[in-house]
Amino acid sequence: MPLARTAPTAPAVARTTARVRRRAVLPLLVCVLYAILQLAAGPQWTLFPDSYRYARAAEQYLGASRQEAHRTALAAYCESRAERSAHDQRLQPLVRRSEHAIAETEEKACLDRWADAPDITTDDPRYQAIFSTRPGYPLLAAPFVGAFGVLGGMRVLGLITAAAGSLLVFGLLRGAGLTGWAAAAGQVTFLATPLGWWSAQALGEGLFTVCTLGVLWGGLLLTRRRSVLAAAALTVFSYTAAAVTRYSSVLVLAALLAAAALAALCFSSRLRHRGTAVFAGLSAAAAGGVVLAMRMLGLPSSRTTLQDTFTHHFDGPEVSDPWSALLGLAGRFWRDWAAEQGAMPYFLLLTAVAAWALAAYGDGLGWLALATLLTGACLITAHPLVQEADRLGVLMWMPVVLGLPLIVDRHWATRPVREPEMPCVGASTGGRPELLLGRHKNQ
Template sequence: MDTARTVPPAPAAARAARGAGRRRAALPLLVCALYAVLQLVAGPQFTLFPDSYRYARATERYLGAPPAEAHRTALAAYCASRADRTAHDRRLQPTVRQSEDAIRAAAERACLDRWADAPDITTGDPRYQAIFAGRPGYPLLAAPFVAAFGVLRGMQVLGVLTAAAGSLLVLALLRSAGLTRRAALVGQVTFLATPLGWWSAQALSEGLFTLCTLGTLWGGLLLSRRWSAAGASLTAVSYGVAAVTRYSSALVLAALLSAVTVGALCLRGRARHRGTAAFAVLSAAAAGGVAVAMRTLGLPSSQDTLQDTFTHHFEAPDVPDPWGSLAGLAERFWADWSAQQAALPYFLLLTALAAWALARYGGGLGRLALAIGVTGALQVTAHPLTTEAARLGCLMWMPVVLGLPLVVDRHWSARPVRQPARGRGDAPDSP
């Protein structure tokens, strides 16, 4: 029959299906490649921060350099990076007549002369140095990249890879939650386009901690669907790496996720199973373990970081009531932040839409994503400084990154939501 001639032979149909599958699988990698190209075009937008210098110095020490040499190497990279940014910014001023090379050379020399004999570009106070000594995670991760490419280029390569890995984790997490490829790809692109992606690409610990946060969230999602073995392993590893990356942030994250999960166990009948209980126990154990380690190892506490904040890195005498000072500063900061958001409310609008989607469609994913957003807000509250708020509060974008794909999946997807496979008698924790 004529209609039979229009059906392609089985081998051809199979080849076409395999080709389409390979193209769909390659699309997320293409997004990562495009992102890497854009980072190369960004030029001096990648700049080492003062904290980057300290992480670079620690990395050099892990690679075997003596303290003085580690300082010189990290300082050289820091000064070169800042000089590039200074030259770029000054050349945009209409009254500047110097060449960019001359501006760069002068800025680099001034930076090196200023800090060459100093113990640190901020302060050598032991209390301040102890804050970074308890964070070996990122310097250890950076070590092979710095060994291969040098400080500046190695940290930039690591940043691009970290941001790309974070976007792929978002993609895989959303697929595990049952979203379509199109919706998960929206989540990947959103991650790279928001401050979460930008700060993940910087030479700071934010990128590694974001990966740990996503790993913890993914483990919690798997456990909420009773995939206990994989979820428990992923959760435990993520908490462990987070603790050696930024132990104070890991403590807040674990405590909040534990509280949210215990609440789900008490209030949601479908959440009362072994997987959810396991995640609650792992989160509580992570929070307790970090608290015990802080006391046992003598790591700097919130009291120390508050004194650092209110004494400008211990240059001024300690304040008598740092918690009272924090309450007043936080109140002023959030009032100012609210006014700024009211003037340009794109973040509030996106967060409101994402929060609605997570609450309505997210199930276990929704409550965990919203808890991570609250973690970001608490980190800002603990350090309510306008110069650091964007970095410390980047986790506040996590509900947007994970919530907008749910809107796409429910309202603009051509196919129904795919439910993940589950064992007999299991039921996903969903609305």
């Protein structure tokens, strides 16, 4: 007969609580230090043209009219860009004017230029539809904008999304069996790469990255056969939140993750089980759901975004064959990218080391990281503009964030030595002594 379990004593509960608190200190301390560094960045943080549109939408969600929202968002945009311009000009050796005077002149010129315009780019309904059909980020930004204003609110939100992304990386790596120090290494890597930088900006990248990490965490739990219902719920919620943020990107991400899960089912005996199949099904359903929503709701398609690219925001005549134009531009871009990486190959080297670690120690995590890297590459290929490639392809850094901590875990992290639990022979092991050992070993 198995031994009866006794209720945990008060000292045991206290020790468990203290241990949980100690484990939470390290990732939270990383977030605090990151916030301090970001607040010291000054005008390095600024609004982008897309930030203006998100701020305008947030103001409208708070009840402002379109014109009022335009004026408020424009004032914040001009102030932010003027401060950055003044800062950059003051670094020039021949500039004698004060930074304040330069900022005032730049801000006034910006306000005068766009005060009577409906948008700082174009009011073409096709262009406006690209943003109005992605309400996720401005909806999230609305309470922050209402509480702290446009600049303060969007900066606070950026810090929160970057910190949240880093905490998700920490939790995901802990769920993969890594030590706290190794998971913290992944958290720091996230914040130190473009993933962290773009997550902190007043753009939708931060929210979409958080949603992507939620999907990856759900996929990891499913492929490791842990908490199937909770993992499935996390995956569905993350896909849904990502879809209202950037549905076109979700289509690519979900399709590639479904393909990765199917590949794992075919080529990995360890991952050939129900959890992996569930993740493949959920990802395929997410991709199919986006396609269905695009057709039923008339959402802007890839052809619309291509016309936006090749007509300079619909300022010129439409291109008769945008796909051929895209093929040529993408080819030129990737050739230039390869040359740039050859001259400074730190991304390729880090990715190669991370890929080795994921292949050697990832236990299914490598499939998820590979699909995420390909998602970033596909997003760049669909919009191959040099000035936007770093932002659109930011998910290409995910293997680095998830792979390098595996090396720390295997070669530098110190693991506590624990005695294996010795259940009563014959109770649940069938009298087999080999089942009494090794249950605590990290997978």
